[in-house]
Amino acid sequence: MSDRDRLAGGLRELDLALNDDQVTALLTYRDLLVKWNRAFNLTAVRDPGEMIARHLLDSLAVLPHLEAGPTLDVGTGAGLPGIPLAIARPDQAFTLLDGNGKKARFVRQARRELGLDNVEVVHARVEQYRKAPSQIISRAFAALSDMLAVTGPVIAPETRVLAMKATAVERELAELPAGWTARVEPLAVPGLAETRVLVIIRRPQ
Ligand SMILES: C[S@@+](CC[C@H](N)C(=O)[O-])C[C@H]1O[C@@H](n2cnc3c(N)ncnc32)[C@H](O)[C@@H]1O
Structure with missing residues (x-):
């Protein structure tokens, strides 16, 4: 099966209707990741076929839970989940932030090559960032309370915080600061046997 077929099949399983140009953009991003990864060590996933499920479909699996509005991807690394989400939602503004210079450089390059006008890339530590988005998302960034x-x-009081997690989150949930509320949504990622969850957090009102 070709990678395009594998991706298209995964998108069908996720019930996501992306057009041919969007599927091509996702595969182009994957190809850029493979190319830059040789020199810059951006991701531990090295197999191009494996990136379809582990990076593309895993990122896109959160789409049903993503609301409209400016979204900040904290600790985006090589652009995950931000780049696949920005390809899937071209009318939504995404800020992709990372403190690592070589990763931010790669994400800028991917943004340029893919013509993603809805993406802003910020090379900074999040502690120094001050623009409030309506939604924050992260994947594999930090323990919930640290995040x-x-x-x-x-x-802000109305900001949604979405944390994509690969592991059991019970202990992290127990360590949330008093008054913060969290809802845990299971994520089924086509092609991945492991459990994934999305934790949706709100601050005390
Ligand atoms: C484990 S990687 C995950 C990358 C990506 N989200 C993914 O799922 O592949 C965590 C990323 O967070 C970034 N990071 C860690 N602490 C940060 C901070 N305080 N401000 C900005 N970026 C940070 C690191 O540079 C790294 O790229």
Whole structure:
């Protein structure tokens, strides 16, 4: 099966209707990741076929839970989940932030090559960032309470915080600061046997 077929099949399983240009953009991003990864060590996933499920479909699996509005991807690394989400939602503004210079450089390059006008790339530590988005998302960034501590200044009362997690989250949920509420949504990622969850957090009102 070709990678395009594998991706298209995964998108069908996720019930996501992306057009041919969007599927091509996702594969182009994957190809850029493979190319830059050789020199810059951007991701531990090295197999191009494996990137379809582990990076593309895994990122897109959160789409049903993503609301409209400016969205900040904290600790985006090589652009995950931000780049696949920005390809899927071209009318939504995404800010992709990372403190690592070589990763931010790669994401800028991917943004340029893919013509993603809805993406802003910020090379900074989130502790220094002050523009409040309506939604914050992260994948594999930090323990929930640490994430809330460093992003706290940009979390307004109405901000949703979405944390994509690969592991059991019970202990992290128990360590949330008093008054914060969290809902855990299971994510089924086509092609991945492991459990994935999305934790949706709100600050005390
Ligand atoms: C484990 S990687 C995850 C990358 C990507 N989200 C993914 O799922 O592949 C965590 C990323 O967070 C970034 N990071 C860690 N602490 C940060 C901070 N305080 N401010 C900005 N970026 C940070 C690191 O540079 C790294 O790229």
